[in-house]
Amino acid sequence: MKNKDFAALWSQNLMSNYALPSITLVKGKGSIVFDADGKRYVDMLGGIATNILGHSHSAVVSAVTRQIKTLSHVSNFYSHPNAIELAQLLVRLTGDKQSRVFFAQSGAEVNEAAIKLSRKTGRTRIVAMTGSFHGRTMGSLSLTGQNSKRTSFVPLLKNVKHVPFGDVKKAKRAINSRTAMVIVEPIMGEAGVIVPPLNYLKELRQACTKNGALLVIDAVQTGIGRTGQWFGYEHSGIKPDVITVAKGLGAGLPLAAMIAVGKTSQLFEPGDHGSTFGGNPVTTAASVAAIKWIEKNKILIKCKADFRFLVSNVSSISGVSEVRGAGLLVGIALQKNISSEVAAALQAKGFLVNAANPNTIRIAPALNVSKKELNQFVKTFKEVMSDVN
Ligand SMILES: Cc1ncc(COP(=O)(O)O)c(C=O)c1O
Known part of the structure; x- marks a missing residue:
C-alpha cells in the first residue's frame, strides 16, 4: 500500500481531529524514516521532541525486548524493579533526595496530576501563561x-488566570496568597520555541515562595536532555516544587512523570491519584535504557554544541530573522509568514520539520542526530529558503 491508499483509509476510519496526514511513515532507524512510497526522510522533528534517541x-x-519477554504489566497493587530504578534516576536528576515520582502516560495527564497535587495545599487558584501549551484534557486545557x-x-x-509569558510584573501582580500553583514552560515549545528573559524563572520562584504557591515546571517538551539540561530550567538555578x-521520557513509548520536589512530595496520600x-x-525499561545511554555518551554536552552549530549556520541564511531555543529544541524564525511553504518544501526534499506558527519552523530531532545529518539539513534549508524567497 502507498501513501495515498493509507490517506484514504485514514479518512474512512479515523476521526477528523487532526489534519489529514500527507504521508504514512512505516519504518525508521536513528533519525532516518521511510514513508509508504519508499521515500527517505531525515526526521528533524523526532515525533515532536519524543524520539529522544531516534527510531x-x-x-x-x-x-524493551528483554522486558516484554519477562513481564508485561503489573497493577499498582504491586511494585516492580524498572519503575523503582527510573524513579531513582529521576530523583537523582532533580538533585533533591526528597523528590518523589508519580508515573502516567502523557503530558496532559501529569499536568492534571499537578493540578490535583496543588489542590492539596487547600487553595484552588492557578496562574498560567498566555500562549502556553499544557495539554488538551479539560484540566490541562484550562492551563493551556x-x-x-x-x-x-x-x-x-x-x-485559572493567564498572564503574558515572560512578563514578570504581570505575573507578580497575579500571584497572591490564594494562588495554589503557577505553571510555566522553561521554553514555550508549541507556541514556536519562545525563550523567556534570563531571570524570569528566578523571579517567578521568588513570587511563589513569597506567597506559598507551588511553582510547576512543565518540562514535557524541554525535558530529558532536550535543551542540553535534564529538565530545561536548571540554568536559572531555581528549585521548582x-x-x-513526558515526550522524551519514554524514548518513543508512552510514559510521563510528575516529580514533586522537596516537601511537596508529601502532599499526596494513598488513594489520592x-x-x-x-x-x-516495558515503558520504564525503555526510559532507564535511554537515560543511561544519554548519560554515558555525554549527550547533554553534544546538544549544547549542536545548538551553537545551528545558530551559527542557520542565522545567516537569507530570509531567517532569528534562531532561538536551547540544545535541540530550536525555532527558526522567518522574516515572512511562509513556514508552511518552507516545511512542505523541506518535506519534498526529504526533511521532516514543523511549522510551529506562521513564521517559525520548529525542529526537535533525536538527541543523537549526527553532525552529517545536521549539515545536510542546513544545506537543504538554505536551498529551500533561496527557492521560496
Ligand atoms: C509543554 C507541553 N506540555 C504538555 C503537553 C501535552 O502532552 P501530551 O500531548 O503528551 O498530553 C505538550 C505537548 O505538546 C507540551 O509541549
Missing part, C-alpha cells in the same frame, strides 16, 4: 493559554 535504538530495543484550542470547550476550570515530563498503566515495566 529503533539498540539500547532501547534490547531493554491558547484561545483557539479552548473556545469550543468552555466552561473549563475556573480560577513540581516538574512534569492513580493510573493503570503508569510506570509500566
